[in-house]
Amino acid sequence: MDGTQTFVIIGGGLAGAKAAETLRAEGFGGRVILIGDEHEQPYERPPLSKAYLAGRAERDSVFVHPAGWYAAHRVELHLGQPAVAIDRERREVRLGDGTRLPYDALLLTTGAEPLRLGIPGTELAGVHHLRRLAHADHLRGVLTGPGRDEDPLVIAGAGWVGLEVAAAASELGVPVVVVEPAPGPLHRVLGPELGEVLAGLHTEHGVRFRFGERLASIEGRDGIVAGVRTTSGERLPARAVLAAIGARPRTSLAASAGLALADEGVGGIAVDAALRTSDPRIFAAGDVAAQELGHGGDRRRVEHWANALHAGPAAARAMLGQEVVFDRVPYFFSDQYDMGLEYSGWAPAGDYDRVVWRGDVAKRTFVAFWLRGGRVLAGLNMNVWDVTDAVQRLIRSGRRVDPAALADPAVPLTALLPDEPSGEAAGEAGSGGAG
Template sequence: MVDAHRTFVIIGGGLAGAKAAETLRAEGFTGRVILIGDERDHPYERPPLSKGYLTGADERDGVFVHQPAWYAGADIELHLGQPAVRLDRADKAVLLGDGTRIHYDRLLLATGSEPRRLDIPGTGLAGVHHLRRLAHADRLRGVLGALGQENGHLVIAGAGWIGLEVAAAARTYGAEVTVIEPEPTPLHPVVGPELGTLFADLHREHGVRFHFGARLTEIAGEDGMVQCVRTDDGEEHPAHDVLAAIGAKPRTALAEAAGLELAEGPGGIAVDASLRTSDPDVFAAGDAAAQLHPRYDRRLRVEHWANALNGGPAAARAMLGREVSYDRVPYFFSDQYDVGLEYSGYAPPGSYDQVVCRGDVGKREFIAFWLRDNRVLAGLNVNVWDVTGAIQDLISSGVAVDPHALADPGVSLESLAG
């Protein structure tokens, strides 16, 4: 039986919001729980959109966090397909697009992020795509299948994780793929030049063409359809469809209009270690939150599945008044062709002084470590499994390690963590 004396509202129908709702009930909260999502679909996970669901290996039903009946069973009130348009902090109320006004005692903003848009001529043509929502993936699956059947060309702007995963999916369908990237290697801001070439080689082996050191300047077409793209170095590439995969930006408009503090640098809604915003009754989690991270003593905004999976429950516990210090090591995973990988930690360019590998890089069965002063900042395991815990322990411990021992597969990672 729901006790209506307290109402917790969650804005955001993704993984963070759904897991927060689940956690509130699991932790014994008996008040009203209201989840608001601007998509009509029930809350779902986003990794399959560029992986198994996009390739056709997984069914659509597999993307959902819970089955629809679970929400009624857990007394979670859903407002789907209905955007929150205003947050009234003085009256502690959320206004929906249809005029509905919902009171809250505590509020969680799990509004996520949205794709960055190409600011060039031609983006209004049919055949220009983004991949962030389930509806995008539904459409893109059909596009990739048609391109494969017709030997069509897909141009991808951006060689980040989404760009590379879609490139792999497109080649699985048989489409021709060209990736245009301003950096000198794929994934340059994440894995640096040391490992970026490995991913370029992987995709070239599967027929992907790269054009590095260039940006799109125009998408040209005829009769409303894409025909080619042009880059700032004067090149032209044939294209039937274009995917903009140039990153995402946090959805902060609601928070900003309500006067909540935003974070400089990473962007996003500024939150403390307990995921509380500048308003003590408002919390934020997932892509939209820029957390003052206890482990790194700086604000981080992490746009990955694990942060939504773990951050939503952490915020829920904080909403309930529990002591929370959300200090998880950042983590994400990717699948491309026959290569699976997991990345743990935080090592942006300029933060490390060496990269150490153990295993066989040539066979793409190895672990790479980013170090500073012999301390592990991040680790990437490629086709090597059941080591994520040990890698994260090394990162968390902060102990200095012998790089030669770190590179030796005969030395257990557990022994190095101390």
Template sequence: MVDAHQTFVIVGAGLAGAKAAEALREQGFTGRVILVGDERDRPYERPPLSKGYLLGKDERDAVFVHPLAWYAEHHIELHLGQPVVHLDRTAKTVTLGDGAVIGYDKLLLATGAEPRRLDVPGTDLAGVHHLRRLAHAERLRGVLSSLGRDNGHIVIAGGGWIGLEVAAAARSYGAEVTVVEPEPTPLHSALGPELGEVFADLHREHGVRFHFGARLTEITGQDGMVLAVRTDDGEEHPCHDVLAAIGAAPRTALAEAAGLTMAARADGGGIAVDASLRTSDPDIYAAGDCAAAEHPLIGARLRVEHWANALNAGQAAARAMLGESVSYDRVPYFFTDQYDLGMEFSGHAAPGTYDQVVCRGDVGKRQFIAFWLRAGEEGHQVLAAMNVNVWDVTGPLQELIRTGRPVDPERLSDPGVPLESLLG
């Protein structure tokens, strides 16, 4: 039973944590809600950090989840700039960095992820950047603007989503860009070589240089400033700044120290939770980038780092904390905007889980839908779909994935066949 005398603590004041607090109040919880974050800024959304805000199109205030007054109005106790340094599951308390101890009846861990660091000489030089927090984006926005004015050059280590979005932003400012990526195409593990090449061509058309099949081995500098990067194939790229965009790691130290069960590295690591987002401790839940959940629809444990997961999983965890029967089975979804290309991706198709990729539309004109298919006894099943500059199709695409209905690849690839007709 949940009553007004209970205290729910949320560790992590990002999107997942803020939406969980919001959902608790919307569901009628009248007890204490305490939201703890180690950043000094109130909860904000991260997509603008590599998109609109970084491009200078969005104002700073546009990134925040709620106005500052909203938290007091809804009796959400905010503890900002305060890391949680200890979790005592027996006493059911968390200890903050300033020594304050807070008791809880239910606890939500929404600690997020942190950027992976380059393990090479020279990372202590001025001009080496990461992009995860609002302060990072503020600094990087100024750097890209200066590089554009001065015909400066940034090297981006990593050709994933963040690396490519920053590359697009850098080119919009006029900066010179080189992307160093160990795979043969950008987004190689996410999309495969054929569709990765679509993004490579897009960026080349906008002046981005790629150096594939190589890794950074050293960042060289003078007087504390970046001068160049070297790669393991002997190349050197003169530059003024470097961005490490080599992925993110779930922030699990607090949960691990408390003895909570962790997911296997093969599942992306993270805090292991069931379909209701409950951890191995029945009074502790986890959501967002830090959580690896058993996904009822996909039939596997997934750790999803994207915006939609933080948005929706935080709310689902709140309902579960209140005693509602929850099975978090939303189709994974994310989006990107790069130059004149807009894309939405739904589903999950890890390498080795699909048999073929088919497209409908014009790939060359970058106006198409791609489908990742797995062959079965009754036909082909859609595991994931990506719509590129084709809009208002997320609903039927996600329904194809959710139902698992067998499809004919030829009909699927035919733009003359309405997507809705494939649903039966």
């Protein structure tokens, strides 16, 4: 391959690191430059809300590669220096210190940033977000420091990050209150049926939920968080506050360069099936990429570990001119207390017409399937393993299934599958946080 070319990756997360790894594995001999606005080398985010946060994993365990890997593979790291502009005409990236880096192909893996609460009191010490390793370092100090069993940690948002932090904090003996405007946890993602299961799990471990409420303000004493007030008017004491209300894709760099963006309902940088943007020399992958679904103009953006893990390498191969169609079934995993789950597919609340259960829901050992018109849109296995490939094949097949057979543990899932091979192994099972 042409050793005179320069490929630049902007974004120091999992997608960017795996893209760099793939370029070398595929034999690319030119310059590979990876730009990250943090001083840390690329790391994975799932441990930040679980194992590392709870003190069960060492800091070094979160990094994608050992410290010496980048030099050994001739990957030039520019850390702690954000990219501030892309000159598409000159094919250059400009850094904050004025450095200009040329590119023949460019990959954007700029990720997402946490949403802010936008209420009085957010400037107080003790208000946390959780997106970066430094955020986890600070929050870990709160959860493991002295006095952690006194006033509660108040979490705004009962999404994956909020629930995983609630589990980690509760296991460390920290009282937790979760304030969530929806009627249950993960209501828009999983619907009320699975939300009820997760709410029960956390309630059994002492977590208190305030559904149908938002934080209205954060109150302090001597510049430090002392309590919160909810939209119901009630005041709650608080040791610290975590804002876990979601994230928005970091598209400002792409927008200023004139790249096409997805509409506001989806967000992100618009890419095709090969993860190519509106500029054929620029690609995007991970949380920031909004991928075209078929030819209907619809797009989907997936903010999970498995998407970054696989999209980074797919984009790298596309940069090399290989034929790429990135169409994996969305997948994520989570660990909370003694519960592990894997979710495959896409079935937000309102998109499905029934949930079919297989197994023992009371013991939280089951597989749940979301169906529409008899077709499986998504599946979640809780404390049941080695079924992800079958679940994903059912989703891909688009075939109608008998709900009674789907619910019957005596009927192997493989008996409901089409005869052709899957063409895609699950390959992403793991543990350690929302993936």
